[in-house]
Amino acid sequence: MAALCPSELVSSVVGYLAHEHCQFNGAIVDTGAGRTSLQFLSMTDGFVDLDLTPESVRDHLSDIVNAAGGTRAFTDAMAFLEWQYQKVVAAGAAPVSPS
Numbered sequence: 001m002a003a004l005c006p007s008e009l010v011s012s013v014v015g016y017l018a019h020e021h022c023q024f025n026g027a028i029v030d031t032g033a034g035r036t037s038l039q040f041l042s043m044t045d046g047f048v049d050l051d052l053t054p055e056s057v058r059d060h061l062s063d064i065v066n067a068a069g070g071t072r073a074f075t076d077a078m079a080f081l082e083w084q085y086q087k088v089v090a091a092g093a094a095p096v097s098p099s
Helices: 006-018 054-059 061-065 077-090
Strands: 028-032 035-039 041-044 071-074
Touching (some): 006 028, 071 077
Antiparallel strands (some): 028 035, 041 071
């Protein structure tokens, strides 16, 4: 079989992602050089400060980078955004009403 050019390799993934039977929704799919993989976001619990300043970032740097306190991995962008939203609302931000 002849080698496909790079744009053909990527377009095969795009074709699947656009297909009605595609099982991905909100996923981050990476493709290049014939390799396709699922990417995911992983983050620490961090900290929330609704009055964030450079000083509060400095003072909470250990909370920001502490993976020992637990990490969360997300393969779905919407799950990631929902988790972020819940953390901020729990810290006292006003909930946003769906429009």
